[in-house]
Amino acid sequence: MFRNYFTLFHAAGELHETLARGTLTGVHSQEKNQLVLSFLSRAGEPLELTLFIRNPKTALFMRSGHHRKKKQSASLWRISEDDTVQSVAISPVDREITITLQSGLSIMLQLFATNSNAFLLEKRTVIDAFKNSTILKGTHLPEQQESSSIIEQLDSLADSLADFEELLQQHNGDIEHTVAALPGFDRKLQRELLTRLENHHPATALHSHFRTLLHELQNPHVQTGRNQDGAPEFSILHSPLNESLQHENILQGLAAYSIATLRHTGTAMQEPPLRSTLTERLKKIRKELQTINPDAVAAEAQKNEISGHLLIASLYLERTRPESITLTDIFSPESPPRTIPLQRELNLQQNAEHYFQKSSKGKGKIEGLLKRRKKLEVEAAELEAELAGMTAEEPSDARQRRKSTGSAAQKKTAERLPFKSIRISDTITLLIGKNAADNNTLTFQHARPNDIWLHARGTSGSHCVLKGASPDHSDAIQKAAAIAAWHSKAKHSGLVPVIYTLKKHVRRGRNLPPGQVVVEREKVLMVKPEKELP
Incomplete structure (x- = not known):
């Protein structure tokens, strides 16, 4: 919606109010497919208007100040520098x-998604173009035909049901074709109107929904938000977006949306190498965990100790072979005779002492192995949680993380996590808040809209977020609910009601302290609190 005709119509009006009688101080480019126009408003405020070419996710935005880099920046269209702005207008x-x-020159910004471009014009002749300049220089743009503007055509249809029914008849009553023929309605607006219509197909119903939508487009509620995948969204319609933020005007909303989109896109481009690094580290940890077997070490230590005792008990026997000795196992008479390897240079007593030393070292390793296994399991859980929630973090947080050195686990030891994590399955992880402030951080920064959110009902407790699961994962939700019940003040009750819903149905309430939220569309499970997974 950031590039449709109605958004640009309002943006052009705001640009005129801001820039008219101001000065165009220069035009430059410092990033690929970005054109920057620098202005001084009539009040003397420095402003920059940035145009994005061939970028399907953003179009243009204005911000205060001049931010030109000293290096890798190319000046363009110097003939237009220090010229006075007379007007800013959108094509009807x-x-x-x-x-x-004022000089008679003009700059036209064509905002056609991936075919966007900018032209320096003298009347309708192209003096220069930002893209395809060699081909377009000297060409004459066709004069605009005199006809009703998009706004006038839509107002006429809104004011006359008869005209609207005539348009419908021109398309043989086909609703989709009629909606596609509405001037200025791009595919997103067409889908919006058809969605509102639902199954009500009479012309009067379609006309009514069209009038309502047109009213919203002409009286915008400017907002930004995020979709279910966490990508930024922009809207001027009255229905709220997910994680909606209201803005005073179109230019302010476009600036917020564009900056959020650039950050999100930058993070997405750099995330795969990071994900690969974390995944590789997780593989190494799991491989090392497979090699850690304290039980096998304990069994080997016990075997070495028995070998030492058997050798001590057999000092009186003659040693017939230098490399081994076969003895009856006095500790297990029913077992077959045991052959014990020997070191040639040592006598039987010295070999016995050698086995006792090996047994002692083995027993000493067991505690270290248990600690190492526990440490690796914690690190693996943290990496799994980080990978599961990687897209949940703000782009600025991701960039900061990339600047740090060492593994993810090393960073976690330096920075306290706002949650603990429990692995429910190979693909599902439960995150549990540690206190009220951490609950707030977990729910509104780490959780994504379609994560499962859980909390013990009617009592205080931890916010719990189930990542990697959908509402269809009933077993995982049941297990998570039992753990959520344990992490509440009702942990010692026989049965505890636990609510769960999609995180997008959890919101902050006005004047509520951190950790307290408003929950909608929740379901309730009665569970027995469980500290660990059964």
Whole structure:
């Protein structure tokens, strides 16, 4: 919605109010497919208007200040520098915003998704173009035909049910074709209107929904939010977005959306190498865990100790072979005779002492192995949680993490986690808040909209977030609910009611302290509190 005609219509009006009678101080490019126009408003405020070319996720935004880099920045269209801005207007029939300068030059911004471009014009002749300049220089843009504007055509249809029914008849009553023929309605607006219509297909119902939607487009509620995958969204419609933030005007909303999109896109581009690093580390940990077997070490230590005792008990026997000796196992008479390897240079007593030393070293390793296994299990759980929630973090947090050195687990030892993690299955992890502030951080920073959110009902306790699961994973939700019940003040009750819902149905309440939330569309499970997985 950031690039549709109605958003750009309002943006052009705000640009005119801001830039008219101001000065275009320069045009430059310092990033691929980005054109920056620098202005001084008539009040003397420095401003930058950035245009994104061939970027399907953002179009343009304005911000205060001049931010040109000293290096790797190319000046463009110097002939237009220090020219006064007369007006900013959008084409009445297309997504073209024209900045008219006092000298007679103008800059046209064509905002056609991946085919966007910018032109320096003298009347309708292209002096220069940001993209495909060699081909387009000197060409003459066709004059705009005199016709009703998009807004006028839509207002006429909104005011007259008869005209709207005529449009419907022109398309043989086909609703989708009629909606596609509405001027200025891109595919997203077409889908929005069809969704609102649902199964009510009479012309009067379609006309009513069209009038309502047009009213919203002409009286925008500017907001940004995030979709279910965490990607930024922009809207001027009145229905709220997920994680909606309201903005005073179109330019402010576009700036917030564009910056969030650039950060999100930058994180997404750099995340695969990071994910690969964490995944590789997790594989190494799991491989090492497979080699840690304290029981086998204990059994080997016991075997060496028995060998030592058998050798001591057999000092009186003659040694017939230098490399081994076969003895009756006095500790297990029913077992077959045991052959004990010997070191040639040592006598039987010295070999016995050697076995006792090996047994002692083995027993000494067991405690270290248990500690090592516990440490690796904790690190593996943290890595699993980090991988499961990687897309949940803010881009700035991701960039900060990439600047750090060492493994993810090393960072976790330096920075306290706001949650503990429990592995429910190979793909599902439960995150558990540690206190009220951590609950708030877990729910509103680490959890994604479609994660499962759990909490003991009617009592205080930890916020719990189940990652990697959907509402269909009933067994995993049941296990998570039992653990959530344990991490509440009702942990010693026989049965505890636990609510669960998608995180997108959990929101902050006005004037509520950290950790307290408003929950909607919840379901309830009666569970027996469980500290560990059964």
